[in-house]
Amino acid sequence: MSMTAALETRGLSKSFGALTVAANIDFVLETGARHALIGPNGAGKTTFVNMLTGRLPPSKGQVLLGGEDITRLRQAARVKRGLGRTFQINTLFGGMTVLDNIALGVAERLGVAARMWRPANAHDDVRAEALALLATIGLEDDAGRRVVDLPYGKQRLVEIAIALGLRPKVLLLDEPAAGVPSLESERILEVLARLPGEIAILIIEHDMDLVVRLAQRVTVLVQGEVLCEGTPEQIVGDRRVQQAFLGERHG
Amino acid sequence: MSRGGSYAADHRVRAIEWLPWVAAIAAFFLLPDYLPLGARVLTYILFALSLDLILGYAGIITLGHSAFFGLGAYVAGILSARFGVADPMVQLAASALAGALLGISTGAVILRTQGLTQLMLTLAVGALCLEIANRATSITGGADGLSGVTVAPILGQFRFDLFGKTAYLWCLAVLFAGWFLARRLIYSPFGVALTGTRENSARMHAIGAPVYWRQVIVYTFSAAMAGVAGALLTQTSQFVGLNVLGFEPSGELLVMLILGGVGRIYGAFVGPLVFLVAQDFLSKQFPEYWYFGIGLLLVIVVLFAHGGLLGIGDALLARRRR
Numbered sequence: 001m002s003m004t005a006a007l008e009t010r011g012l013s014k015s016f017g018a019l020t021v022a023a024n025i026d027f028v029l030e031t032g033a034r035h036a037l038i039g040p041n042g043a044g045k046t047t048f049v050n051m052l053t054g055r056l057p058p059s060k061g062q063v064l065l066g067g068e069d070i071t072r073l074r075q076a077a078r079v080k081r082g083l084g085r086t087f088q089i090n091t092l093f094g095g096m097t098v099l100d101n102i103a104l105g106v107a108e109r110l111g112v113a114a115r116m117w118r119p120a121n122a123h124d125d126v127r128a129e130a131l132a133l134l135a136t137i138g139l140e141d142d143a144g145r146r147v148v149d150l151p152y153g154k155q156r157l158v159e160i161a162i163a164l165g166l167r168p169k170v171l172l173l174d175e176p177a178a179g180v181p182s183l184e185s186e187r188i189l190e191v192l193a194r195l196p197g198e199i200a201i202l203i204i205e206h207d208m209d210l211v212v213r214l215a216q217r218v219t220v221l222v223q224g225e226v227l228c229e230g231t232p233e234q235i236v237g238d239r240r241v242q243q244a245f246l247g248e249r250h251g
Numbered sequence: 252m253s254r255g256g257s258y259a260a261d262h263r264v265r266a267i268e269w270l271p272w273v274a275a276i277a278a279f280f281l282l283p284d285y286l287p288l289g290a291r292v293l294t295y296i297l298f299a300l301s302l303d304l305i306l307g308y309a310g311i312i313t314l315g316h317s318a319f320f321g322l323g324a325y326v327a328g329i330l331s332a333r334f335g336v337a338d339p340m341v342q343l344a345a346s347a348l349a350g351a352l353l354g355i356s357t358g359a360v361i362l363r364t365q366g367l368t369q370l371m372l373t374l375a376v377g378a379l380c381l382e383i384a385n386r387a388t389s390i391t392g393g394a395d396g397l398s399g400v401t402v403a404p405i406l407g408q409f410r411f412d413l414f415g416k417t418a419y420l421w422c423l424a425v426l427f428a429g430w431f432l433a434r435r436l437i438y439s440p441f442g443v444a445l446t447g448t449r450e451n452s453a454r455m456h457a458i459g460a461p462v463y464w465r466q467v468i469v470y471t472f473s474a475a476m477a478g479v480a481g482a483l484l485t486q487t488s489q490f491v492g493l494n495v496l497g498f499e500p501s502g503e504l505l506v507m508l509i510l511g512g513v514g515r516i517y518g519a520f521v522g523p524l525v526f527l528v529a530q531d532f533l534s535k536q537f538p539e540y541w542y543f544g545i546g547l548l549l550v551i552v553v554l555f556a557h558g559g560l561l562g563i564g565d566a567l568l569a570r571r572r573r
Contacts, residue, residue, distance in 0.1 A: 055456075075459075076459045076460060077459075078459075079457065079459030080459050087453075091451055092450075093446075093450035094450055099259050100443060103258035104443065104455075104460075105458040107440050107443070107444070108444075108459045113441070113443075113460060114441055114444070114465065115439055115440045115441060116436055116440075117439060119262035119439060120256045120262070120438060120439060120442070120443045121260055122262070123440060144259065162454070162458065165458075166459065
């Protein structure tokens with residue numbers, strides 16, 4: 001047995017009536033791993049992520065974070081224990097500034113977000129940390145701009161930075177470069193490549209180029225089941241995987 | 252531009268934010284004949300400010316906010332007319348407490364729901380309160396209203412006079428306190444987090460915020476504030492009628508706030524001022540058609556200026572600077 005996995009699922013299943021969207025998923029995300037989850041449309045990737053984060057209660061099975069059973073915990077409690085996520089479709093605080101977008105998460109983590117008396121502006125520690133995070137993704141010049149006024153690629157970076165402000169042990173990246181022109185996606189890849197090594201990362205991704213460049217391991221999900229797992233090279237060469245994706249293209 | 256707290260924005264009171272207070276004090280000296288109307292405007296500003304907290308900042312839509320206003324009005328009135336408690340401070344405190352209790356108990360249920368369900372529940376709470384006040388005639392006076400409300404001098408010193416001078420200044424002082432607290436809240440981390448919930452509640456959940464509890468807290472605070480506004484109305488008019496409860500005053504309040512501008516603190520100042528002054532003048536000039544004027548104004552504001560009257564002001568300023 002290796003050391004405790006950063007994130008693990010055991011027999012995780014979800015059914016809506018007769019429709020099974022996740023069947024008995026056993027999955028291990030090692031500490032500090034760069035792991036990709038791929039699969040054709042409708043394979044159940046989003047369902048799986050939503051069960052991990054607590055948005056969707058599983059019908060059966062367990063989710064373990066650092067060895068602790070978190071299956072029954074609410075989303076907020078999971079975040080507090082170190083489970084962060086980004087969204088496939090930008091889920092940002094659109095009318096607020098870039099700085100505040102990041103600061104909101106930092107304030108939650110530092111436990112100051114419920115303070116009602118001292119002005120937010122006087123919380124220098126929150127602002128300093130948010131600014132430092134913006135510097136690491138190269139958005140320090142945009143700190144005062146509203147998020148809705150940013151180009152899409154930069155919004156995707158904010159999406160990642162919000163999650164980083166939570167200092168997660170496990171980070172779920174849901175198609176981090178989705179919808180971004182290739183020139184800008186290069187920048188996102190750089191940011192992802194420079195993420196601290198101790199964060200275990202699960203990337204849910206369509207783009208095989210990105211998977212090959214970032215991931216050390218790949219799990220393939222098809223029709224709610226794990227089809228296979230391996231290194232990117234093994235997965236690219238696997239005939240069952242090719243069939244699963246080809247099947248999608250023809251269907 | 253976001254008009255609330257921020258981890259970067261200066262929280263200090265800007266010079267222009269003193270304008271309403273200077274204007275209110277000037278009005279006291281320059282318009283002695285309009286002090287009763289002025290007190291009413293100040294009362295509704297406090298009421299609208301309480302709505303702005305939950306609607307403008309937390310993004311909770313309600314058509315039942317008069318429940319708290321009416322409860323506050325009745326608590327102050329009943330304390331005085333039935334129990335002889337005439338001290339205005341005690342009445343305010345009791346109304347705030349009653350508002351808070353109703354706020355936390357109904358908010359705990361209402362805020363578990365979303366969208367139309369939430370809207371219907373706020374309507375239902377408002378309707379229930381109206382019906383209770385209507386039926387409990389021995390306490391509330393029912394449809395005849397509650398008269399015989401007396402208010403003792405403030406701090407034993409300042410008697411409510413016939414010209415409404417004390418009442419006006421009293422409302423102004425209470426509004427100032429309410430504004431100070433609300434502003435403090437809006438500029439705090441709690442306020443920024445509320446704005447975050449309004450902007451994107453899914454993301455607030457994803458960053459680990461206890462969204463539901465935060466909403467219950469602000470709803471309760473807002474309800475207490477509305478309760479105080481209701482008590483002010485009772486104290487200045489020395490009467491409570493059923494018209495403080497139900498859908499109509501809730502809807503009217505919403506109109507006032509939207510007219511002034513939602514989610515910007517001072518929209519709650521401008522809206523009631525314009526609405527009530529227009530009501531006063533137009534209803535004397537055109538007793539049958541005055542509401543048409545208000546309706547027309549609202550249509551224009553909603554169609555052409557998202558930020559209400561203050562939004563129009565912003566747009567004009569921006570154009571001049573260009």
